[in-house]
Amino acid sequence: MSAAASTPHVSAEPETLALLRHSVAGLARFDGQRIRAWRDRSPGFDRALWREMASQGWFAIPVPETEGGLALGIEAAAIVAEQLGRACLPEPYVMAGFLGPMLLAQSTNEAARRELLPDVLSGETVLAPAWQSADGGISPSTPGVFARPDADGFVLSGESRFVVPAEADIYLALAHDGDGLLVAAVERRDVRMLRQEPGPDGVSTAWLGFQDLRVPKSRLLMSGEAVAARVQAALDHAVIVQSAELCGLMQRALEMTLDYLRTRRQFGAPIGSFQALQHRAVDLFIQQELARHATGTAVRAAANATDCRVLSRAASSAKARAAHAALLIATQSIQLHGAIGFTDEYDLGLYVNRIVRLAASFGNAAEHRRRFAAASAET
Amino acid sequence: MSFRYGVEQERDWNALTDEEFRAIVRAEFEANYPTELRYAPRRLRWHETKDWYLRMAAKGWIAPNWPVEYGGMGLSPAKLLIFHEETERWGIGRYQDHGTLMLGPVLIRWGTEEQRRKYLPDVLACRSIWCQGYSEPGAGSDLASLGTRVVLDGDEFVITGQKIWTTLAQDATHMFLLARTDPGAKKQEGISFLLLDLAQKGVRVRPIRDIAGHEEFCEVFLDEARTHVSNLVGELNRGWTVAKSLLGFERIHIGSPRMPEYGLTVLKRVAEARGVWDDPLFRDKYFALALDVQHLADAYNHFTAIVIRGEPLGQDVSYLKIWATETFQRIADLTVETAGPFAAVKGDVRLNDTTVNVLASFYKARPPTIYGGTNEIQRNILAQQVLGLPRR
Ligand SMILES: Cc1cc2nc3c(=O)[nH]c(=O)nc-3n(C[C@H](O)[C@H](O)[C@H](O)COP(=O)(O)OP(=O)(O)OC[C@H]3O[C@@H](n4cnc5c(N)ncnc54)[C@H](O)[C@@H]3O)c2cc1C
Numbered sequence: 191m192s193a194a195a196s197t198p199h200v201s202a203e204p205e206t207l208a209l210l211r212h213s214v215a216g217l218a219r220f221d222g223q224r225i226r227a228w229r230d231r232s233p234g235f236d237r238a239l240w241r242e243m244a245s246q247g248w249f250a251i252p253v254p255e256t257e258g259g260l261a262l263g264i265e266a267a268a269i270v271a272e273q274l275g276r277a278c279l280p281e282p283y284v285m286a287g288f289l290g291p292m293l294l295a296q297s298t299n300e301a302a303r304r305e306l307l308p309d310v311l312s313g314e315t316v317l318a319p320a321w322q323s324a325d326g327g328i329s330p331s332t333p334g335v336f337a338r339p340d341a342d343g344f345v346l347s348g349e350s351r352f353v354v355p356a357e358a359d360i361y362l363a364l365a366h367d368g369d370g371l372l373v374a375a376v377e378r379r380d381v382r383m384l385r386q387e388p389g390p391d392g393v394s395t396a397w398l399g400f401q402d403l404r405v406p407k408s409r410l411l412m413s414g415e416a417v418a419a420r421v422q423a424a425l426d427h428a429v430i431v432q433s434a435e436l437c438g439l440m441q442r443a444l445e446m447t448l449d450y451l452r453t454r455r456q457f458g459a460p461i462g463s464f465q466a467l468q469h470r471a472v473d474l475f476i477q478q479e480l481a482r483h484a485t486g487t488a489v490r491a492a493a494n495a496t497d498c499r500v501l502s503r504a505a506s507s508a509k510a511r512a513a514h515a516a517l518l519i520a521t522q523s524i525q526l527h528g529a530i531g532f533t534d535e536y537d538l539g540l541y542v543n544r545i546v547r548l549a550a551s552f553g554n555a556a557e558h559r560r561r562f563a564a565a566s567a568e569t
Numbered sequence: 570m571s572f573r574y575g576v577e578q579e580r581d582w583n584a585l586t587d588e589e590f591r592a593i594v595r596a597e598f599e600a601n602y603p604t605e606l607r608y609a610p611r612r613l614r615w616h617e618t619k620d621w622y623l624r625m626a627a628k629g630w631i632a633p634n635w636p637v638e639y640g641g642m643g644l645s646p647a648k649l650l651i652f653h654e655e656t657e658r659w660g661i662g663r664y665q666d667h668g669t670l671m672l673g674p675v676l677i678r679w680g681t682e683e684q685r686r687k688y689l690p691d692v693l694a695c696r697s698i699w700c701q702g703y704s705e706p707g708a709g710s711d712l713a714s715l716g717t718r719v720v721l722d723g724d725e726f727v728i729t730g731q732k733i734w735t736t737l738a739q740d741a742t743h744m745f746l747l748a749r750t751d752p753g754a755k756k757q758e759g760i761s762f763l764l765l766d767l768a769q770k771g772v773r774v775r776p777i778r779d780i781a782g783h784e785e786f787c788e789v790f791l792d793e794a795r796t797h798v799s800n801l802v803g804e805l806n807r808g809w810t811v812a813k814s815l816l817g818f819e820r821i822h823i824g825s826p827r828m829p830e831y832g833l834t835v836l837k838r839v840a841e842a843r844g845v846w847d848d849p850l851f852r853d854k855y856f857a858l859a860l861d862v863q864h865l866a867d868a869y870n871h872f873t874a875i876v877i878r879g880e881p882l883g884q885d886v887s888y889l890k891i892w893a894t895e896t897f898q899r900i901a902d903l904t905v906e907t908a909g910p911f912a913a914v915k916g917d918v919r920l921n922d923t924t925v926n927v928l929a930s931f932y933k934a935r936p937p938t939i940y941g942g943t944n945e946i947q948r949n950i951l952a953q954q955v956l957g958l959p960r961r
């Protein structure tokens with residue numbers, strides 16, 4: 191059995207979590223005009239809002255108190271993500287506000303930790319984990335970047351893709367050094383932006399090129415045997431938190447659809463009075479509830495997990511359901527709205543496009559079903 | 570008939586064998602249709618398709634479905650199908666073709682000689698582009714509840730109301746529309762079919778952006794728009810009958826297996842690029858869908874045979890539309906699933922050795938279950954009129 195869980199094993203008090211939910215909902219309000227304005231525009235999200243989110247302490251959730259964090263655990267992060275999902279925010283909370291700080295806080299390089307974390311927690315510095323290779327595999331054991339040792343550190347070469355946020359200040363580059371994995375902090379100006387790939391939600395991802403990039407030891411955040419398990423565990427946490435974001439998104443999409451079914455009239459009656467549509471709505475509701483509970487179970491499992499396989503199974507179980515449910519709700523919501531559901535002017539479309547994006551990144555439903563099967567076969 | 574509509578046909582197409590005809594059509598398309606416009610991920614705009622369709626117009630191929638005496642190719646149903654098949658096979662982008670697809674057949678069947686002479690030559694020459702103004706904000710599935718009003722002012726109809734979801738109205742010069750000419754009559758009975766020139770001050774067209782980021786449909790505001798009384802098609806208050814005569818055609822058109830077939834080719838490319846084409850699990854899913862498409866084609870051939878025999882289509886043709894459009898959606902959904910993280914990229918995406926627009930299928934597959942009568946409405950029709958189940 192390997193030690194895996196990477197958030198501190200602290201369960202926040204229920205009152206703390208309720209307060210958190212309230213304060214996130216207060217700050218993260220849906221604003222369709224703002225979302226549309228940020229689309230397909232650099233850097234894809236609002237740095238001022240990012241700093242405000244930071245000032246609420248949200249990025250400190252996965253960081254131990256000894257590092258200036260709140261150590262609130264994954265329950266709190268899931269609450270933040272769910273509320274952000276409800277508001278359809280383009281800000282890259284899961285990647286840059288949760289996974290990034292979590293990885294950095296676990297760095298064995300104390301100097302780098304002390305130097306970088308404060309600015310990350312204040313929202314000044316935006317991190318982007320760069321862990322996925324250009325072929326899009328979901329296992330961190332095969333990153334697209336290779337590291338070879340050099341006098342005072344490492345030389346990185348290769349490519350990393352699907353990096354969010356695309357225009358971060360610092361990329362946390364995952365690399366393979368032949369023996370195992372390492373994570374290095376790389377400044378934006380030192381990597382080549384091969385391409386920014388536009389997302390359906392208007393948020394682009396970076397395709398980064400590392401060309402014999404020298405990274406001094408001082409920028410090496412972690413290396414050695416424990417890294418693989420630690421990175422995998424961090425990614426699993428992020429997958430669970432992302433599932434919570436999908437839950438928030440699908441809830442709002444379904445609420446909008448139910449509202450529409452109640453108010454849209456055709457043939458002299460609200461369309462929601464037609465039994466065919468009632469049954470469809472109920473089927474979507476069932477999926478939404480399954481996703482909520484699967485995610486809740488995974489959150490609790492992650493908070494308590496000491497075994498990395500248990501954690502991986504929990505993460506895949508949550509994402510497999512959340513991605514499936516969210517896509518179904520998105521596409522059926524369009525259908526239940528009729529033509530207006532296919533327009534960009536109507537807010538549902540923002541949710542649909544955000545769902546399409548999140549359902550596909552960090553492993554889609556099918557990839558997580560396969561990973562779940564693999565993890566189940568081993569036990 | 571002395572009046573000449575359009576250009577003369579090179580030959581009697583129906584005298585050719587199907588194979589000969591197919592070869593001629595295919596050769597023309599392959600030699601002359603611009604490659605970069607094949608299988609466009611969205612509806613093309615007039616400025617993009619113009620050159621091609623002016624060529625078709627000059628050749629006399631713009632209206633394959635119209636009789637020769639009206640300037641069409643006069644194709645028999647069998648030849649017409651071949652023409653459509655080749656169009657779809659080569660991925661030729663449509664322009665706003667409601668003029669040839671709908672207005673022509675309507676005027677030939679219901680119009681006056683004066684209307685035909687006035688409008689058809691321009692349609693044939695692409696001097697006029699027509700859009701379809703049926704839907705309104707309050708009248709979608711329940712089209713008969715439409716509220717666009719018409720009052721008579723001397724020899725002109727004055728039209729006020731709002732049309733919506735009007736495909737490519739921003740490219741159109743004219744609109745055929747349904748409007749209420751008798752507010753007192755029961756729903757369907759007070760509606761007339763009118764022709765309207767859009768170049769006038771009572772008309773405002775506003776494009777609507779869709780969730781894929783394209784502007785393919787519009788809102789059309791009519792504020793005392795005027796049209797001469799001679800632009801009434803069919804009898805006053807009998808517009809519903811005129812419009813309805815086109816429905817069967819629409820359902821068989823949307824029921825064609827070409828769209829899902831094309832979806833399958835994209836899916837296959839994605840699967841190959843992702844290295845799962847030989848994966849038994851994937852093949853199981855793929856061939857389930859391939860059979861769905863195959864059986865759609867079998868059913869489609871059954872309905873086209875009816876058309877070829879010149880017999881009327883029954884209401885059961887509705888299932889073709891349901892099966893074609895939902896099969897395409899399942900194919901698009903498996904494409905997204907197979908693409909993994911590449912489905913988080915919009916537009917063309919580099920997927921190992923291939924470049925493919927993964928999300929184009931996803932977006933393209935959404936509207937067909939909504940337009941042409943939603944699939945829910947088609948299911949109502951099938952349940953009540955084909956299966957004979959009782960109404961509520
Ligand atoms: C891409 C696109 C292009 C279009 N182009 C044109 C065009 O060129 N010209 C034009 O006039 N129109 C056009 N339309 C409009 C199209 O015809 C309408 O969208 C369609 O008739 C449905 O109407 P609606 O969108 O108002 O949905 P609604 O009728 O409001 O339906 C909303 C939902 O309720 C369901 N519903 C409604 N009634 C029932 C019932 N009795 N039983 C069960 N379910 C029911 C529907 O199936 C749907 O799921 C286009 C639409 C699209 C999407």
